[in-house]
Amino acid sequence: MNGGTGDTRGSGGSSGFGGLGGGSSSPTKTLRVLVVEDSITVLAHIREVLAAHPDIEVVGEAHDGATAVALCQRLRPDVVSMDMMLPGMNGQEATEAIMAHSPTPILIVSSSTNRGELLRTYEALAAGAVEVLEKPNAGQPEGEWERRYVTLLRLVARIRVITHVRARLGGGGGGGGGAGSAAAGATFAASRPAPLAPPPTPRRAVLALGASTGGPGALMKVLQALPAPAPLPVLIVMHINAVFSRGFAEWLDAQTPHRVRYAQGGERLRDLAGQVVLAPPDVHMIVRGGQIALVHTPPRHSCRPSVDELFESLAAENGPGVAAALLTGMGRDGAQGLLAIRRAGGATLAQDEASSMVYGMPREAAQLGAAERVLPLADIGPALLGLSGVAWGGAHT
Incomplete structure (x- = not known):
């Protein structure tokens, strides 16, 4: 995971595990994104951010994990933006199901202040999610989170993912x-x-x-x-x-x-x-x-x-x-x-x-x-x- 500490290449300072912070890639085709988010406020903000990029298409939205898994299998997006705190099947469980049945690069968008959500984030990473980005907050400079989010979506989408054994076998720490x-x-x-x-x-x-x-x-x-x-x-x-x-x-x-x-x-x-x-x-x-x-x-x-x-x-x-x-x-x-x-x-x-x-x-x-x-x-x-x-x-x- 990268960002201001693990990888100081990005000024965003709020992404997680190192190595994905170096600049943005030149788009060559439309990036198809499935957004999974149960917060109406955060979802509206993500819509606004992605709408400003003509080469990015939101192909689907899900407010719960079960819908996310079904949409991922049906729509085959290039990348999934995944919330952790979801009703019913949570983000960790949805990640495990996606990586077991329709492997897709996943960017987790998570809160770092909730201990339970933090531990679920690590489980999702172990199940095959690629990166994690902290949810937007009022203390960040204007436009910083938005730039970081789009950059990470592009980079995560380029990662080759495979059916994840841990997910296929049902996890288990x-x-x-x-x-x-x-x-x-x-x-x-x-x-x-x-x-x-x-x-x-x-x-x-x-x-x-x-x-x-x-x-x-x-x-x-x-x-x-x-x-x-x-x-x-x-x-x-x-x-x-x-x-x-x-x-x-x-x-x-x-x-x-x-x-x-x-x-x-x-x-x-x-x-x-x-x-x-x-x-x-x-x-x-x-x-x-x-x-x-x-x-x-x-x-x-x-x-x-x-x-x-x-x-x-x-x-x-x-x-x-x-x-x-x-x-x-x-x-x-x-x-x-x-x-x-x-x-x-x-x-x-x-x-x-x-x-x-x-x-x-x-x-x-x-x-x-x-x-x-x-x-x-x-x-x-x-x-x-x-x-x-x-x-x-x-x-x-």
Whole structure:
């Protein structure tokens, strides 16, 4: 998700997960939009905004989730603008149904002040929605939200989406990765012939993950495949706006067997075993002198926090003691850092194109030769287990 914190490219500052903030695309055909919104006031405003763009056509409107699902199947729009708080079937449930039966790029238009709506927003993102934008409010400069909304609609419509397994299987938070992840791990192991004399795997000091657009669902799947308690720290940079960061760690904690929280400056890395630590919004998280440091240096690739900042610091500090994976996301953040880790003797993975919502960051890593292996999302967690060089306690529940 992007915006003023997770991705400072957009002045809107109210969109969510990073990588979609860079400018607008030149329209080549009419953009067909299905608007799902139960607020008469917000719906009227959206109508007015879109009417000012001749290349955008509102092909349908829905005030509830069930109607939205039916219209999406019948009208086949290019993009859906989806409210979360809907009567009957809510926006999360509607998103899951759409992604299971008629996959369509979805932009969530959500409130960040309602905790329940915020948690449903994360569920919808994990079910395959592409981006999230905060609802318009009186405190924003005139025209800012409107420009941001239209830009995101155009960009989201360009994202390739597929039938989403989580949605097709009926969702389900923490249980979504158990048997599937185990099977994926078996497939992964069976697909690689064992060498006659395998070299010992170095004992790692830390696992590191980077993600952007599509990251909530990808991170959830990887963490579900890692049994708790983790015998070493897991550090994560996810492009996220401060507006939508509230509750994200709580949501990820609830979806996985791990304790997930935001980092605090000054924590010693060796004391963080068993914890999953996220970079807070609008600061870079790095490791320096064996401690977590939160720094306000300029954005990298228009992103703060930046995956490259974390990965490069780990390469310098821990070298062979790092195992890292770069997951789905737009842009190139993390690719150079992953290359630095590989050159320092660490283990490096990247998500493959078929399982990525946006094959930008991991593609850049693959093209640079930064990733030792490019794997489907389902194989990354099991691969990290094997690369960690330490025993993992407990079973995934």
